[in-house]
Amino acid sequence: MAKISALEGPMSFSVETLREAGLRPTRQRISLAKLLFDGVDRHVTAEALHAEAQAAGIRVSLATIYNTLHQFTEVGLLRQVVVDGARTYFDTNIDDHHHFYFEDEGDLVDIPGDSIVVSGLPNVPAGTTQSRVEVVVRVKGRRRS
Amino acid sequence: MAKISALEGPMSFSVETLREAGLRPTRQRISLAKLLFDGVDRHVTAEALHAEAQAAGIRVSLATIYNTLHQFTEVGLLRQVVVDGARTYFDTNIDDHHHFYFEDEGDLVDIPGDSIVVSGLPNVPAGTTQSRVEVVVRVKGRRRS
DNA sequence: TCAATTATTTAGAACGGTTCTAAGGTGAAA
DNA sequence: TTTCACCTTAGAACCGTTCTAAATAATTGA
Ligand SMILES: [Mn+2]
Ligand SMILES: [Mn+2]
Ligand SMILES: [Zn+2]
Ligand SMILES: [Zn+2]
Structure with a gap:
């Protein structure tokens, strides 16, 4: 409670x-x-969340930020999104959905899962199981203000 | 010639x-x-290509491998594929296509672009231009033999 | 209540893929 | 052949992330 x-x-x-x-x-x-x-819902990096915590007066180490993000992911409260080799994004939206990735801003925006249809997917090879279908729409340029 | x-x-x-x-x-x-x-066509990492070059008796530094992969990418001979935060994959297939990613093996397999249809995509925001739609099917488990 | 136990936090070191630096080597032009 | 811009390279630096091990905090159960 x-x-x-x-x-x-x-x-x-x-x-x-x-x-x-x-x-x-x-x-x-x-x-x-x-x-x-x-x-x-939001998409955060470890360093961004750390900065935000500091700004809010929460005393917490970067190691704990990483530990916590991974633990939350393990128990299904978060999911990881891989769109950039340089940093890891964590997503509070754990529903089936997809993303715009604004490359110039390093910003993610959700695309609801039911607004996209992916059809024609081949079956996965024997011995393996499909865990997720991820669609990323990469976008260049700056959004207006 | x-x-x-x-x-x-x-x-x-x-x-x-x-x-x-x-x-x-x-x-x-x-x-x-x-x-x-x-x-x-293939998907390589810098370190894998370096190892392969060594094995083939080609004397080339890792720095040159990175330089070359990036230069080939800039001129459109390769493209990058981001599926794992830990390493960067370079793809010799520059046609529009998608990927299976075998998480346990770190292996990519092509899905031809025309075998998948992605419909219902929202328009991108004003001021931006869509550069690519990427579909990654994440797969767990080991393929038979 | 309050040890005893176990989980958690943390600073700082370590890690690993990638990028940078600056010095020597090489290809192309003339 | 000379010249010069381009290229390669070893090694250092970088940086996000993970690891270590010692201190601290939450929980358990007498
Ligand atoms: Mn939620
Ligand atoms: Mn080709
Ligand atoms: Zn999302
Ligand atoms: Zn491919």
């Missing part, structure tokens, strides 16, 4: 979520989960 | 290709181009 905050927007995270995932609700995990899940 | 070899398979590369691209046909570039383009 235990609402984390009674004041800030849509309540999409509770301490129970962590317990059910087998993760102790530490100060760091609770704070980061609030940043990540109390609001609209 | 100048065929590179009269003996080894389909001739898909000539020194003229380099010259037309504004690249001097050096010993290293010619050798690497032969490895890359004289044969079926």
Whole structure:
């Protein structure tokens, strides 16, 4: 139960979520989960989340940011998106969906999964199982203001 | 003109290709181009190509491998494929196509572009231009034999 | 309540793929 | 052949990420 905050927007995270995932609700995990899940869906890098935590006055090391992002991913609260070899993005939207990637800005924007149809996919080879179909639309240029 | 070899398979590369691209046909570039383009299409990493060159008795530094892969990409002889944050793949198939990615093996396999239809894509924002639509089918498990 | 146990956090070192630097080598033009 | 811009290279640097091991915090259960 235990609402984390009674004041800030849509309540999409509770301490129970962590317990059910087998993760102790530490100060760091609770704070980061609030940043990540109390609001609209987002795509973050480790360094960006670290900077955001600092700015919010949350004392947490970069190592813990990495640990937490990976643990949240393991338990299905986040997913990784690979669009750039230089950094890893983590996505709070775990529904089936796809992405625009704005190469000049390093920015991801969701494309709802049901707005795209991918047809004609070959079957996967014997002995293997398909885990996901990912569509990335790479975009160049700057969006207007 | 100048065929590179009269003996080894389909001739898909000539020194003229380099010259037309504004690249001097050096010993290293010619050798690497032969490895890359004289044969079926492939997906290579820098380190894998370096190992292959060594094994073939081609003396070339890793720095030159990176330089060459990037130069070939700039002039459109290769394209990059991003499927794994840990390493960069270069693809000799520059036609519009998509990929299976075998996560357990780190292996890419082509899906012909015309065998997949992606429909329902939203328009890109004003001020930007779509550069490519990439479909990656992630696959787990080992292929038989 | 409060040790005992176990999980978590952390600073800093290490890692690994990639890029950079600057010095020597090479291809092409004339 | 000379000249010069281009190219190659060893090794250092870079940088996002992972590892290590010691300190700290959450949980358990007497
Ligand atoms: Mn959500
Ligand atoms: Mn080809
Ligand atoms: Zn997303
Ligand atoms: Zn390919």
